[in-house]
Amino acid sequence: MATTGSKSALFVCLGNICRSPIAEAVFRKMATDAGVVDKWRIDSAATSTYEIGNPPDHRGQACMKKHDVPMKHVARQVTKDDFMSFDYILCMDESNLSELNRKAKAVKNSSAKIELLGSYDPDKQLIINDPYYGSDEDFEKVYEQCVRCCTAFLKMNS
Numbered sequence: 001m002a003t004t005g006s007k008s009a010l011f012v013c014l015g016n017i018c019r020s021p022i023a024e025a026v027f028r029k030m031a032t033d034a035g036v037v038d039k040w041r042i043d044s045a046a047t048s049t050y051e052i053g054n055p056p057d058h059r060g061q062a063c064m065k066k067h068d069v070p071m072k073h074v075a076r077q078v079t080k081d082d083f084m085s086f087d088y089i090l091c092m093d094e095s096n097l098s099e100l101n102r103k104a105k106a107v108k109n110s111s112a113k114i115e116l117l118g119s120y121d122p123d124k125q126l127i128i129n130d131p132y133y134g135s136d137e138d139f140e141k142v143y144e145q146c147v148r149c150c151t152a153f154l155k156m157n158s
């Protein structure tokens with residue numbers, strides 16, 4: 001049950017072990033540092049079933065430790081209820097976006113705003129690419145993009 005003035009954001013990617021748990025953790029730290037985390041429901045999820053029950057990728061964990069951002073998550077797949085209960089569903093690439101819009105069509109009263117997280121990037125990098133087959137550098141790029149986008153998103157919703 002949402003209280004007055006509360007908002008909610010669900011970060012989504014393909015497997016919910018690389019990009020979306022990083023985005024969730026970065027946003028939660030920013031909201032905490034801004035003193036508003038209690039006004040937010042923050043979570044992340046996958047479009048796929050690939051990694052359900054698994055922790056974040058070890059490369060992402062190493063990146064977040066390097067930046068002193070707490071990250072603790074167990075991968076889950078997005079549910080029909082998510083489309084009704086979150087204000088924002090923020091995803092990483094066009095494949096996530098089309099998959100989410102397809103799933104939303106099967107939900108009677110889907111009210112979430114489904115957007116690319118990259119649409120908030122002041123550097124206009126619209127897509128946050130999947131680092132699964134990539135390097136530590138690719139995870140660092142995901143982190144930097146999430147910092148820029150989450151900063152703008154929080155500012156816009158404060």
Ligand SMILES: N#Cc1ccccc1-c1cc(NCCCN2CCCCC2)c2ccccc2n1
Pocket residue numbers: 014015016017018050051130132133
């Ligand atoms: N798919 C793709 C893909 C395409 C391009 C770049 C990355 C990926 C890619 C592949 C993954 N797991 C390997 C394939 C999984 N199996 C696919 C067939 C069904 C049974 C599961 C990922 C796992 C977690 C997070 C991101 C991932 N991303």
